[in-house]
Amino acid sequence: MTSADLANRWDSLIEPGRVHGSLYTDPDIYAAELERIWYRTWVYVGHVSEVPEPNDYVLKSIGPQPVIMSRDKQGQIHLLLNRCSHRANLVCDAQKGNSSAFRCPYHGWTFSNTGKLLGYPFNSGYDGTALKSELGLGRVARVASYQGFVFGSFAQDGPTLEEHLGAATDAFDRLVRLSPTGEVELTAGWLKHKVKANWKMLVENETDGYHPQFVHASIFSVADSGIGELYGDKSVAVCRDLGNGHTENDLRPEFRRLDQPLGWFGTDPAKVPGYVDQLTAVHGDNTREILIDGSPHVMVFPNLFIAEIQLFVIQPLAVDETVQHVTAVQYKGSPDMNRRMLQQTIGSVGPAGFLLADDSEMYERNQRGVHARTPEWLTIKRGLHRERRDENDHVIGDATDEVPQRAIWKHYRSLMEGQ
Amino acid sequence: MHATSEAAGMRIDTDLLREVEQFIFREARFQDELEYDRWEALWTDDGVYWVPANGDDTDPTKQVSIIFDNRARIATRIKQLHTGKRHSQTPPSRLRRLVSNVELLGEGDDGQVRAGANFVVYESRERGVTLWAGRSEYTLCRTPDGLRMSYKKVALVDNDRALYTLAFLI
Numbered sequence: 001m002t003s004a005d006l007a008n009r010w011d012s013l014i015e016p017g018r019v020h021g022s023l024y025t026d027p028d029i030y031a032a033e034l035e036r037i038w039y040r041t042w043v044y045v046g047h048v049s050e051v052p053e054p055n056d057y058v059l060k061s062i063g064p065q066p067v068i069m070s071r072d073k074q075g076q077i078h079l080l081l082n083r084c085s086h087r088a089n090l091v092c093d094a095q096k097g098n099s100s101a102f103r104c105p106y107h108g109w110t111f112s113n114t115g116k117l118l119g120y121p122f123n124s125g126y127d128g129t130a131l132k133s134e135l136g137l138g139r140v141a142r143v144a145s146y147q148g149f150v151f152g153s154f155a156q157d158g159p160t161l162e163e164h165l166g167a168a169t170d171a172f173d174r175l176v177r178l179s180p181t182g183e184v185e186l187t188a189g190w191l192k193h194k195v196k197a198n199w200k201m202l203v204e205n206e207t208d209g210y211h212p213q214f215v216h217a218s219i220f221s222v223a224d225s226g227i228g229e230l231y232g233d234k235s236v237a238v239c240r241d242l243g244n245g246h247t248e249n250d251l252r253p254e255f256r257r258l259d260q261p262l263g264w265f266g267t268d269p270a271k272v273p274g275y276v277d278q279l280t281a282v283h284g285d286n287t288r289e290i291l292i293d294g295s296p297h298v299m300v301f302p303n304l305f306i307a308e309i310q311l312f313v314i315q316p317l318a319v320d321e322t323v324q325h326v327t328a329v330q331y332k333g334s335p336d337m338n339r340r341m342l343q344q345t346i347g348s349v350g351p352a353g354f355l356l357a358d359d360s361e362m363y364e365r366n367q368r369g370v371h372a373r374t375p376e377w378l379t380i381k382r383g384l385h386r387e388r389r390d391e392n393d394h395v396i397g398d399a400t401d402e403v404p405q406r407a408i409w410k411h412y413r414s415l416m417e418g419q
Numbered sequence: 420m421h422a423t424s425e426a427a428g429m430r431i432d433t434d435l436l437r438e439v440e441q442f443i444f445r446e447a448r449f450q451d452e453l454e455y456d457r458w459e460a461l462w463t464d465d466g467v468y469w470v471p472a473n474g475d476d477t478d479p480t481k482q483v484s485i486i487f488d489n490r491a492r493i494a495t496r497i498k499q500l501h502t503g504k505r506h507s508q509t510p511p512s513r514l515r516r517l518v519s520n521v522e523l524l525g526e527g528d529d530g531q532v533r534a535g536a537n538f539v540v541y542e543s544r545e546r547g548v549t550l551w552a553g554r555s556e557y558t559l560c561r562t563p564d565g566l567r568m569s570y571k572k573v574a575l576v577d578n579d580r581a582l583y584t585l586a587f588l589i
Contacts, residue, residue, distance in 0.1 A: 095579075188481065188482055188483050189472065189473050189477070189482040189483045190473070190483065191472055191483050191485065192580065192581035192582065193581065193582065193583075193584070194581040194582060194583050195583070195584070196546055196583075215506065217502070217504050218499045218502040218503075218504035218505045218506075219495075219499050221502060221504075222495055222498040222499050222502060223495060323581040326483075327483060328483060339480065342480070342481070342482075342483070343487070345483060346479075346483055346484050346485075346486070346487045347488075347492060347495075350472070350483065350485055351485055351582045351583065351584050351585040351586075352470065352485050352486045352584075352585045352586060352589075354495070354496075354499060357505075357507040357584045357585070357586040358505065358506045358507050358586075360507065360584045361506045361507040361584060361586075362506065364545075364546055368545070
């Protein structure tokens with residue numbers, strides 16, 4: 001199929017209330033997504049706390065692309081492709097470390113952590129030194145960060161990161177506001193959870209408020225959890241289209257109604273007095289409200305899910321294979337809260353998690369099911385008749401509505417159709 | 420604790436070794452055959468069940484783990500499996516594991532025994548077959564009911580890589 005054929009197809013695949021099953025299974029569509037979404041728009045790569053010191057580096061990815069996130073000795077962050085400019089060997093094989101340079105193991109070519117080619121052995125074998133200036137490491141064209149979250153875009157031009165994030169910047173602001181130092185750290189390591197499913201099954205599930213009562217009924221019942229009620233028919237929580245494919249389950253209306261500080265985290269201030277004192281020292285009288293509102297539940301298109309106390313990074317590897325990376329949010333300087341967030345994360349997510357093992361089972365069953373020939377379409381009409389706009393003119397719906405899924409597909413279509 | 424089998428040619432307590440082997444083989448069978456309650460009954464009241472990620476010796480109070488259950492969380496895990504709505508185990512995986520290289524690693528005056536064993540688990544689900552390999556280390560306590568686990572650590576060979584869902588008892 002040519003790209004022109006594809007360009008004419010989106011009309012017939014994506015409608016306001018339904019999407020075609022082949023969007024999850026067609027390798028040509030997946031290849032087009034890599035070019036038009038993953039290798040063009042802003043994609044989340046890593047956090048500054050993962051490379052805290054000069055010359056720190058860590059291996060990251062943009063979809064299937066291997067990326068080195070490095071901090072040079074001046075402190076600037078670079079996103080480099082892990083591919084020697086000579087014979088394409090991987091120049092870095094350690095998951096993380098500290099080094100001012102990467103030396104390719106194949107023929108000894110050496111690159112600085114800014115991507116510059118520093119030298120190669122037996123240099124009389126090349127005519128002059130012009131190669132040096134031409135053959136640096138490949139790099140992600142644009143690098144930008146917001147509240148310490150580093151994003152990359154392979155496109156030379158396009159919207160700025162803040163333009164891309166738009167209303168979703170508020171999610172990052174709310175996340176770091178819960179840290180008494182105003183900073184979060186992603187220092188607890190990552191669980192890597194692999195599924196045989198298309199990446200969009202994951203993206204759409206992250207802000208699907210309809211599934212928790214069913215997929216997670218087992219853990220909600222035995223752990224006596226109130227989470228299910230937040231996504232019930234009686235809940236006053238809303239879901240929201242934040243624009244640019246970013247979506248939200250906004251539980252604040254429900255938390256405000258319940259009026260319990262730290263209720264969102266299933267605890268109360270008496271259990272974490274040190275943290276509450278720290279936060280009060282910064283926010284004074286506003287602390288109670290901050291602790292009632294809790295942490296955001298926002299899917300930043302296409303790959304960063306801010307899930308209250310966890311961060312998920314979605315990495316497509318093939319049309320039907322995706323890895324979900326997840327870590328616990330840690331508030332810089334709040335050990336009592338961090339310990340609890342880590343232990344709750346270990347219980348909930350990753351391959352054996354009380355929640356995510358079952359989400360992952362759903363992704364994989366969706367992927368098997370979507371191969372069935374009929375009815376061909378997936379329906380995303382829930383709440384279409386009761387969509388409304390909030391005070392910021394964002395489309396919102398009830399807690400269990402499919403406003404987020406419609407928002408994701410609308411943005412997806414605009415990217416896939418774009419030139 | 421004193422070493423019982425580290426030095427070559429050192430005499431080992433074969434009765435104790437056989438007792439520990441039988442315990443570990445029985446635990447494996449309970450896991451494979453979904454005998455959840457009988458498996459849970461193998462734990463002491465302060466049992467800790469740990470499956471580290473990203474290496475075998477991380478600090479589970481600072482770093483993520485695949486599983487890091489205290490006794491209460493072990494009970495929650497079993498209750499969740501019993502609901503019949505643990506979708507990642509409904510239907511359950513078909514499982515058989517081979518346990519080998521059982522070694523006594525130490526014995527304490529309080530009757531505690533440390534032991535290690537290697538394993539391979541063959542898991543069959545709708546997704547396909549997944550092989551899980553690793554090493555388990557146990558601290559076993561002598562109780563009126565026989566040996567019981569107070570600690571089990573499962574170091575998966577692949578624990579630094581992306582893993583499929585691991586919702587059965589490893």
